[in-house]
Amino acid sequence: MGRCIVITSGKGGVGKTTVTASLGLALATLGKRVVLVDADVTLNNLDLVLGLEAAVTYDLYDVTMGTCRLKQALLTYPDYPSLKLLPSVHPLGEVDKTAFREVVEELAQTQDFVLIDCPAGVDDGFVRAVSAASEALVVTTPTATALRDADKTLGYLDALRVSKTALVVNRVRGDLVASGEMLSVDDIIKLLHVRVAGCIPEDDVALSMCGATPVGTAHHQAVNLLARYVIEGKGKVYDPTYIYRGPLGSLRRWLKKA
Amino acid sequence: MKKAQWTAERLQNVLMQDRFLQGADSMAMLRSDLANLLGDYFDLNRSSLSVTVNPVKDGSYRVTIEATAVRVYR
Ligand SMILES: Nc1ncnc2c1ncn2[C@@H]1O[C@H](COP(=O)(O)OP(=O)(O)OP(=O)(O)O)[C@@H](O)[C@H]1O
Numbered sequence: 323m324g325r326c327i328v329i330t331s332g333k334g335g336v337g338k339t340t341v342t343a344s345l346g347l348a349l350a351t352l353g354k355r356v357v358l359v360d361a362d363v364t365l366n367n368l369d370l371v372l373g374l375e376a377a378v379t380y381d382l383y384d385v386t387m388g389t390c391r392l393k394q395a396l397l398t399y400p401d402y403p404s405l406k407l408l409p410s411v412h413p414l415g416e417v418d419k420t421a422f423r424e425v426v427e428e429l430a431q432t433q434d435f436v437l438i439d440c441p442a443g444v445d446d447g448f449v450r451a452v453s454a455a456s457e458a459l460v461v462t463t464p465t466a467t468a469l470r471d472a473d474k475t476l477g478y479l480d481a482l483r484v485s486k487t488a489l490v491v492n493r494v495r496g497d498l499v500a501s502g503e504m505l506s507v508d509d510i511i512k513l514l515h516v517r518v519a520g521c522i523p524e525d526d527v528a529l530s531m532c533g534a535t536p537v538g539t540a541h542h543q544a545v546n547l548l549a550r551y552v553i554e555g556k557g558k559v560y561d562p563t564y565i566y567r568g569p570l571g572s573l574r575r576w577l578k579k580a
Numbered sequence: 581m582k583k584a585q586w587t588a589e590r591l592q593n594v595l596m597q598d599r600f601l602q603g604a605d606s607m608a609m610l611r612s613d614l615a616n617l618l619g620d621y622f623d624l625n626r627s628s629l630s631v632t633v634n635p636v637k638d639g640s641y642r643v644t645i646e647a648t649a650v651r652v653y654r
């Protein structure tokens with residue numbers, strides 16, 4: 323039986339979809355069978371981020387309505403046969419909560435990981451996405467507003483009986499953390515009293531479509547560490563301040579500012 | 581003060597309020613629980629019972645419970 327993990331946040335636009343796609347790719351690279359489920363039914367984007375938008379014929383809504391079989395709606399990512407996507411393209415289709423959970427359960431039977439990309443907010447769509455999962459990754463940026471929403475989301479997850487939760491801190495600027503202008507992962511752990519599974523640096527390559535980021539980049543390393551943390555339930559998180567420490571680091575910081 | 585530190589201090593306050601003080605229910609529940617507990621030991625003036633929570637620098641909180649008792653039970 324595979325693990326069902328919902329990627330959620332509270333605050334919108336902090337990187338749920340990007341993290342879902344890149345974590346999925348990293349897990350698949352590590353030999354895991356992964357399916358990504360776009361549970362952001364109204365504002366779907368996972369198909370686009372993975373570059374699979376043109377391949378969609380059936381979607382989550384069709385599966386829950388019985389219009390097609392689950393297998394027919396699943397798309398395979400061309401370069402990674404062990405990575406699949408269950409897209410959502412019916413913005414007005416009402417996806418039933420119980421039917422959704424059944425679909426996720428069926429997926430978990432043949433996959434190692436089912437990653438559910440959750441819509442922003444804590445409304446019906448959130449409850450539907452969360453109710454199908456037994457674990458959650460809460461994505462946040464290191465800003466006061468996003469962290470406040472993340473904290474509330476952790477409270478809701480607790481109320482919904484999702485006990486295995488961890489934070490993913492996204493868009494961290496190592497130079498700003500090193501100069502004391504941005505909260506560090508340690509600051510965040512102290513404030514929210516939560517496990518941090520990953521720290522993803524702010525990186526232009528994250529903006530590129532199709533998920534895969536060039537090997538060797540900071541973003542790639544960070545996502546790989548996140549994937550290992552997710553698999554093992556513990557581990558190192560990426561340290562974005564690493565290159566900004568010491569005399570050479572000060573120079574880099576100065577160059578970044580200039 | 582560095583910006584990150586300033587953000588952390590404000591956030592610590594906001595999180596405390598979100599989690600606790602804003603939830604009027606949980607505050608009322610705590611007061612009633614405390615009144616019941618302390619009521620076993622003291623003849624308590626229930627309306628005098630107050631609970632304050634203040635953030636401390638290191639990320640923890642100082643919880644202060646104050647109450648007036650008319651009498652101490654034996
Ligand atoms: N580490 C990063 N560095 C730079 N840009 C990023 C990073 N992560 C995400 N972004 C960008 O931030 C924007 C929002 O990301 P994304 O769509 O993943 O957020 P979301 O939480 O899924 O949003 P929504 O709440 O609307 O579903 C995108 O343009 C994305 O490319």
Ligand SMILES: [Mg+2]
Pocket residue numbers: 338339340362367439440
């Ligand atoms: Mg999204």
